[in-house]
Amino acid sequence: MRAASRTCRVRIGPGLLAGAGDVLAEFARPGPALVVTDDNVGPLWLAPVLASLRGAGFVPEVAVVPAGEGSKTLAFAERLYGDLVRIGADRGTPVVALGGGMVTDLAGFVSATWLRGVPWLALPTSLLAMVDASVGGKTGVDLAAGKNLVGAFWSPVGVVSDTAALETLPAREFRGGLAEAAKVAFTLRPDLLAALEAGPERYTSPADGEALGFLVEACVEAKGAVVEADEREAGARRVLNFGHTAGHAIEAAAGYGPVRHGEAVAVGMVIAARISVRRGLLRPEDGARVAALLRSLGLPVALADLPVEPDAGGIRDRLATDKKRRDGRLALVLLSAPGRAVIVEDGSAEEVLAAF
């Protein structure tokens, strides 16, 4: 478990992609390296990465996969293994993941499994990948039967989050990442929550570098801490599922795609806050702060705000088969105060449905 739980250093700031090669050189010897990216991110951000890798003595080989969740599959993993064979990769040959969470998960999974594990460097370019997917060591691919069904815990040797890369991220994708950041604020970081509430407009675009740096750092720190305490999701790590029970049901019922993950989670957090209030765990005025903040960040807070309204039957079916159920009971992540989460083990699908 050592390799999986090893905590790696995360560097956060504008312009850091130009130093990616030097970071990698601390962990891997010069020679071939496989750079994985997608066809949106490659044209925008490959150049500084390749220049920097070459400058540090690496011989980068680039593999570009089509953008979108559809590339996070065993078929694309196999293509990448083929590229590794072709460049004569051995146990010391590093993989570099340049892109959003899709690329991070796919390239991380290939790194975890190629020759039973080679070093990889994460260069997240979406806000979601910076605050969530690149931290915690989970890698994986989807199957037709479901998302993230095949995977491994395998941490990158380093994470370089170049916040300037977010300037080209579509606004809707940026807001999706903000939803996960708000989740961290509501459950683990009262200081981030206070900052978001004091000036939400500073956080709705990547323009304010100082605000953005603080947000990414707070999320990485908070996720890193709970993951370290609980790598395999038995306890502390579960607070990161706040908003995700209802959120996953919404996403699945809408047919993945029309509703972005972060949008579904935003609505899910409002539902979880409502349940918290109904159970008397959270004061009503504090519950109201959840929807108010999400709205001020430009996120949906009810099914009617979503671009496609998923049908109730689909949501009910999905909740009834939630994989976090135990003995028919649903564990729910709720709030006991703004910035503090509690987990209750005696929830039910009916209770969640009633809060929609």
Ligand SMILES: NC(=O)c1ccc[n+]([C@@H]2O[C@H](COP(=O)([O-])OP(=O)(O)OC[C@H]3O[C@@H](n4cnc5c(N)ncnc54)[C@H](O)[C@@H]3O)[C@@H](O)[C@H]2O)c1
């Ligand atoms: N491993 C984990 O712990 C973890 C956690 C959360 C999410 N995930 C995974 O992350 C994935 C979602 O991540 P995502 O939202 O980043 O999706 P994504 O990687 O598909 O990126 C979203 C879109 O933004 C584009 N993009 C990314 N960076 C860009 C940039 N700088 N400029 C322009 N376009 C850019 C991508 O090409 C894509 O079209 C899912 O597969 C999810 O399962 C993993």
Ligand SMILES: [Zn+2]
């Ligand atoms: Zn999520």
